[in-house]
Amino acid sequence: MRRSLILMGLTGLLPIVVLGAAYGAVTLREQRAALDRQAALASRSTARLVGREIAATLDAVKMISRSPSLDSGINRPIFTRLGLRLMEDHPDWAALSIADLDGNRVLDLPKPIGGALGKVVEPGSLAAAIRTRQPQVGLVVPGPDRMTAFAVRAPVIQDGAPRYVVSAVVPVRAMQHLLYTESVPADWRLRLIDARGTVVAQSGTVGDEEMAAIVTSVPESGWRVEVAVPRGSFAALTRQTRWVLVGGGVLALAVFAALAFALAVELRRYRQRQAATVQAQRLEALGRLTGGVAHDLNNLLTPILGGLDLLRGRTGDDPKAQRYIDSATHSAERARSLVARLLAYAKRQALTPEAIDxxxxxxxxxxxxxxxxxxxxxxxxxxxxxxxxxxxxxxxxxxxxxxxxxxxxxxxxxxxxxxxxxxxxxxxxxxxxxxxxxxxxxxxxxxxxxxxxxxxxxxxxxxxxxxxxxxxxxxxxxxxxxxxxxxxxxxxxxxxxxxxxxxxxxxxxxxVTDAPPAVADDARDRPTRTAEILLVDDDPAVREAAAEVLRAHGHQVAEAESLSQGMAALADAPGTALIITDYMMPGGTGGEFIARARDAGMPQPFLLLTGYTDAAEDLPGDVPQLRKPFRERELLDAVDALLG
Incomplete structure (x- = not known):
């Protein structure tokens, strides 16, 4: 009888232990693979961020190397003015320098590096820029002012030959924030290493524990990104699996039925969590896609509605033409309402509070x-x-x-x-x-x-x-x-x-509010005052439609398609009474445009045209917004309110 009981116990215990060991091994392998995938993803993502940052700096330095102020010698006043403007757009740069072919610095901005002009600190990349006639990223070296930095250099080509080398000096601390964009466990280590093996930036644990590293190169600079995972993470998984197997073997016969039931419940919950996660990811992706599509549709609907409003005033008393325009306007308004619902679903709709009865x-x-x-x-x-x-x-x-x-x-x-x-x-x-x-x-x-x-x-x-x-x-x-x-x-x-x-x-x-609820006012057909208006929008169709509406009602409109063109237009036309600007445009955001104009002492009011501004943290709270797509009357009413 005893042997039978022992045999029955072993017979029941053996498959459970084997299955438990197999399950533990598979789980361990999957968890380790998940750690490897997470580390590889963090390494590649950080490398892309670093590459974009370096590429942007290379483009900026290459652009200034082609400045007309360097065509015949160095026009110091003009180059200084341009260089300082460029450094305002790149606050992470410590200096902007020009050196001759022998490595002698002839001009440092905003002031001489280390207090006086001299030789470049790292001549290798300067020689490479002269030899290849292409922009180069230098090694990380300590400078004369005890600041560790690297140089991004571009040769100045005159008559087919290098004449000078323009360099932007970037402190290594400017690259540190790129390592914090990835969410990784606290005991992992991320390092950015230059071509010579010098650590440019580092985040995470620094200790003597053995690490397993995954490395991704940054082709724009010859650097590499290293993500190191403590090997103890894998050892901990092994220990946990062993304890589970030992405990499961000891308790297998006594709790077999309860374990089977608990396993079934856990598998059901796991499927529910997986399904919820997949659904959440699908909805998030759908929300992002919806927001982007709705934003583009707003830009497309703006000139459509503006053109229809302009046509309405130019067809006279032709009832057939008016009927066609009314039908097209009704369809565009339905599309406008649909886009608003899409933006609301995607949570990218900028709220416009008003008094509501x-x-x-x-x-x-x-x-x-x-x-x-x-x-x-x-x-x-x-x-x-x-x-x-x-x-x-x-x-x-x-x-x-x-x-x-x-x-x-x-x-x-x-x-x-x-x-x-x-x-x-x-x-x-x-x-x-x-x-x-x-x-x-x-x-x-x-x-x-x-x-x-x-x-x-x-x-x-x-x-x-x-x-x-x-x-x-x-x-x-x-x-x-x-x-x-x-x-x-x-x-x-x-x-x-x-x-x-x-x-x-x-x-x-x-x-609640003391303001009265809004009442539609269709009595006015023309603005109460005409003025000089600057319109800044990078979309030609939107810009043309809005400008035509304003000009049709007596306003004088100057157009620009970027932040820099807008600032130049303001400087050339101090009599401008109102500025209408898009939020997303080349050279910066609408918020940056407003801040720069106000810092320059320009008192004109602003009106912001926007599809959605879910990331418009730099927008002053006193600037009114007009959502795209807008009707002729809405644009004119907004302009009237600001011109007052």
């Missing part, structure tokens, strides 16, 4: 909301008397209400129900709704349903992105998170209250 907005939305929930669910609206307007983005507020109503509909239909009630109420907020908000007056917009409700655990996670209790083909988990983000961005909050079987109340708390 909430009861009027809800009345306008009621038909759409009722159609969205279906005929079997009643959707009613209750608004308190004499409510002040709120300050928010109208499109985003309407989208938030629609999201909340659709969530309420789905909660009612959970469990096979076909009918229910949704109540939308606009009212003053309760005191507990305002805790933690800034002092001021607010309005509450609540959506209540008599659906299934949520338990405490679900309620805590309801506003997390991608968290959903719906089937995978019915929900993305983005609705409440988008409403929450909109409320926070509007200086308010979203309050959720729910209990199982008692329905859910979702309440938007938004700040």
């Amino acid at each position: 909430v009861p009027t907005m809800l009345a306008d939305l009621h038909e759409l909301l009722q159609r969205s929930v279906g005929p079997t669910i009643g959707c009613t609206i209750h608004s308190a008397q004499d409510l002040p307007p709120v300050r928010a983005d109208r499109n985003q507020l309407e989208l938030a209400v629609l999201n909340l109503v659709i969530n309420a509909r789905d909660a009612i239909k959970t469990g096979g129900r076909l009918s229910g009630t949704i109540v939308i109420a606009a009212r003053p907020p309760r005191r507990e709704d305002l805790r933690g908000l800034a002092r001021g007056d607010y309005l509450a917009l609540a959506v209540h349903d008599d659906g299934c409700g949520m338990d405490a655990a679900t309620l805590r996670r309801a506003m997390e992105p991608f968290f959903t209790t719906k089937a995978g083909d019915r929900g993305t988990g983005l609705g409440l998170s988008m409403v929450h983000g909109f409320a926070e961005q509007s200086a308010g909050r979203l309050v959720l209250e729910s209990a199982p079987g008692q329905g859910t109340s979702a309440t938007l708390i938004l700040p």
